[in-house]
Amino acid sequence: xxxxxxxxxxxAAILLFALLIFTVIFYFQMLDEIYDSLDDGLENQxxxxxxxxxxxxxxxxxxxxxxxxxxxxxxxxxQIKEVKDSYRDTLMYMLNEKDYEPVRxxxxxxxxDGKYYKLKVIxxxxxxxxxxxxxxxxxxxxxxxxxxxxxxxxxxxxxxxxQPFYSVLTKLKNFxxxxxxxxxxxxxxxxxxxxxxxxxxxxxxxxxxxxKAQKQFIENASHELQTPLAISLNKLELLAEKEELxxxxxxxxxxxxxxxxxxxxxxxxxxxxxxxxxKQFVEEENLNITETIHQIVNDFLDFAKHRNIEISIVGKNLxxxxxxxxxxxxxFTNLIxxxxxxxxxxxxxxxxxxxxxxxxxNIAETGKLDEQQLFSRFYKVNTRKxxxxxxxxxxxxxxEKYDLKLTYAYQNKHIFxxxx
Amino acid sequence: xxxxxxxxxxxxxxxxxxxxxxxxxxxxxxxDYDSAFLKIGVYEYDCILLDISLPGKNGLEILKxxxxxxxxxxxxxxxxxxxxxxxLEGLHLGADDxxxxxxxxxxxNARIKAVFRRRNLKGNTFIQIExxxxxxxxxxxxxxxxxxxxxxxxxxxxxxxxSNRNRLVNKTALAEHVWGDHIDQTDSFDFIYSQIKNxxxxxxxxxxxxxxxxxxxIGYKLVSL
Numbered sequence: 001x002x003x004x005x006x007x008x009x010x011x012a013a014i015l016l017f018a019l020l021i022f023t024v025i026f027y028f029q030m031l032d033e034i035y036d037s038l039d040d041g042l043e044n045q046x047x048x049x050x051x052x053x054x055x056x057x058x059x060x061x062x063x064x065x066x067x068x069x070x071x072x073x074x075x076x077x078x079q080i081k082e083v084k085d086s087y088r089d090t091l092m093y094m095l096n097e098k099d100y101e102p103v104r105x106x107x108x109x110x111x112x113d114g115k116y117y118k119l120k121v122i123x124x125x126x127x128x129x130x131x132x133x134x135x136x137x138x139x140x141x142x143x144x145x146x147x148x149x150x151x152x153x154x155x156x157x158x159x160x161x162x163q164p165f166y167s168v169l170t171k172l173k174n175f176x177x178x179x180x181x182x183x184x185x186x187x188x189x190x191x192x193x194x195x196x197x198x199x200x201x202x203x204x205x206x207x208x209x210x211x212k213a214q215k216q217f218i219e220n221a222s223h224e225l226q227t228p229l230a231i232s233l234n235k236l237e238l239l240a241e242k243e244e245l246x247x248x249x250x251x252x253x254x255x256x257x258x259x260x261x262x263x264x265x266x267x268x269x270x271x272x273x274x275x276x277x278x279k280q281f282v283e284e285e286n287l288n289i290t291e292t293i294h295q296i297v298n299d300f301l302d303f304a305k306h307r308n309i310e311i312s313i314v315g316k317n318l319x320x321x322x323x324x325x326x327x328x329x330x331x332f333t334n335l336i337x338x339x340x341x342x343x344x345x346x347x348x349x350x351x352x353x354x355x356x357x358x359x360x361x362n363i364a365e366t367g368k369l370d371e372q373q374l375f376s377r378f379y380k381v382n383t384r385k386x387x388x389x390x391x392x393x394x395x396x397x398x399x400e401k402y403d404l405k406l407t408y409a410y411q412n413k414h415i416f417x418x419x420x
Numbered sequence: 421x422x423x424x425x426x427x428x429x430x431x432x433x434x435x436x437x438x439x440x441x442x443x444x445x446x447x448x449x450x451x452d453y454d455s456a457f458l459k460i461g462v463y464e465y466d467c468i469l470l471d472i473s474l475p476g477k478n479g480l481e482i483l484k485x486x487x488x489x490x491x492x493x494x495x496x497x498x499x500x501x502x503x504x505x506x507x508l509e510g511l512h513l514g515a516d517d518x519x520x521x522x523x524x525x526x527x528x529n530a531r532i533k534a535v536f537r538r539r540n541l542k543g544n545t546f547i548q549i550e551x552x553x554x555x556x557x558x559x560x561x562x563x564x565x566x567x568x569x570x571x572x573x574x575x576x577x578x579x580x581x582x583s584n585r586n587r588l589v590n591k592t593a594l595a596e597h598v599w600g601d602h603i604d605q606t607d608s609f610d611f612i613y614s615q616i617k618n619x620x621x622x623x624x625x626x627x628x629x630x631x632x633x634x635x636x637x638i639g640y641k642l643v644s645l
Contacts (some may be wrong), residue, residue: 106552119495154552161443229522230500231435233524234439234523234525240588240635241442241588247636250635251636253637253638254636258637281504292518299600302599302614304570304611
């Protein structure tokens with residue numbers, strides 16, 4: 001839930017509660033006031049009736065309401081000595097409403113000419129259910145009005161207020177450490193946001209710096225390893241040429257050489273990877289990808305033949321791309337080499353060039369590979385001795401550099417797709 | 421043949437020196453800009469092996485100075501940097517070749533021989549070993565005047581081995597040279613073997629006085645019978 005709506009949610013709950021209490025209190029107060037004024041009116045009418053009775057004694061026998069608002073019954077003193085003015089609610093049949101409606105009734109007694117009379121005065125009264133209903137609706141409308149008002153106000157005021165925050169959020173969302181560019185923050189007068197921006201800026205700069213340092217370190221480390229590797233490799237080659245070596249020693253030497261070469265390859269792969277990351281391949285040309293693939297396949301024919309693997313290229317669609325030639329070759333070499341190396345013996349490696357896509361498929365004994373891990377450094381399916389575990393990571397890095405999509409799918413065979 | 425190695429890494433220098441002395445070249449060494457020009461001013465070299473990253477003025481400065489002085493010795497840049505910029509600038513400044521470290525001695529040998537051929541053997545593009553004769557320009561091999569029918573890879577292998585005659589050629593070096601640098605990560609180089617087998621058979625059928633000897637686990641050697 002968004003911050004804005006969150007505050008609105010709380011406001012709505014609090015308002016509902018407050019309005020409910022207000023409504024109850026208001027209702028009773030209002031009712032109290034209504035009774036008060038009704039009773040005042042009744043008392044006034046009582047005095048009017050008593051005064052009228054003095055002038056027109058005929059009304060002293062008006063025992064039913066009919067067209068009037070009062071009744072008078074003669075009574076004895078014993079019955080009324082206890083009577084005081086009493087107000088109560090009662091029901092009365094109303095012709096207009098064709099129903100019993102509540103009325104306010106004042107019962108009292110008076111003495112005239114030594115006789116005692118009981119007097120009842122009525123007045124129509126507020127209908128409580130209607131009152132409650134009306135009140136309910138007006139409060140409901142008030143509530144809705146307030147919530148909508150707050151919502152609009154929030155969206156307008158808070159949005160403006162929080163604008164620097166949302167702007168930072170959007171920028172963070174688009175932040176990519178590989179681009180090594182910090183974020184430019186908008187100026188704000190709000191102290192908290194200033195602090196936030198400042199801290200984020202510091203954090204990002206730190207991340208970028210350590211990211212750069214890490215990349216630089218890998219490059220420097222693998223670069224520094226080149227010379228000792230070269231010296232060792234060459235010394236062993238010189239040693240191997242010595243005539244006096246026994247076949248056993250040659251075998252030992254071969255194993256050392258092989259491992260040293262493996263280390264060299266690993267080192268070179270790492271160096272290549274960091275060079276791609278460090279954007280050291282600037283030169284670009286408009287390369288015919290289709291032709292490049294044909295050339296690479298040609299280079300691998302002997303190797304494929306040795307494993308009895310057939311490479312078939314389907315589709316003649318011409319794909320051109322502005323790209324560094326060496327990197328393009330490395331990208332497709334790694335994918336094609338992978339396919340050949342991992343394909344089961346006597347199978348077919350199929351390369352299809354369709355539209356703007358190049359699929360490289362091979363059948364292998366391994367099932368579906370872990371897509372999350374596949375392109376990460378040093379991911380190995382099986383511990384093949386000569387694999388550096390960097391081939392796909394390099395391919396991915398190259399693809400990303402040129403905004404190509406390198407994806408993997410499994411449909412009883414491994415399919416790597418490069419989409420241009 | 422006279423070769424000058426300019427390299428500040430002492431052990432690297434000794435490795436290259438030893439290898440080249442086996443080829444009966446006259447090898448001189450220098451470790452920086454100044455000592456290099458002490459030698460360059462006095463002798464003319466058929467080939468200079470130049471390390472790019474030297475203390476003080478680097479290898480590219482040496483190339484610039486060579487160009488300025490109109491000294492046209494053959495130059496092969498050896499560099500651990502393997503940077504495309506250095507390569508392009510080096511070749512632009514008149515270097516003949518660029519060899520990234522680490523390299524195999526066999527490859528160094530082949531590159532130096534290629535430089536010698538380009539510079540010294542003008543018009544003469546034949547190599548003769550025993551009764552084998554190779555026409556480099558037309559890429560044809562003869563034994564006793566009879567053409568040896570080789571496919572492209574077989575010719576490349578034979579030619580590479582002749583450049584490293586009597587020397588042990590690492591199979592990785594051979595594979596990279598013949599099949600390209602990108603072959604290097606493939607599982608094994610057993611696939612080279614089938615090509616070597618064919619080559620051997622053809623050499624034997626034509627009664628060549630040389631043969632390709634396998635050195636277990638390491639590589640191959642072209643030897644006289």
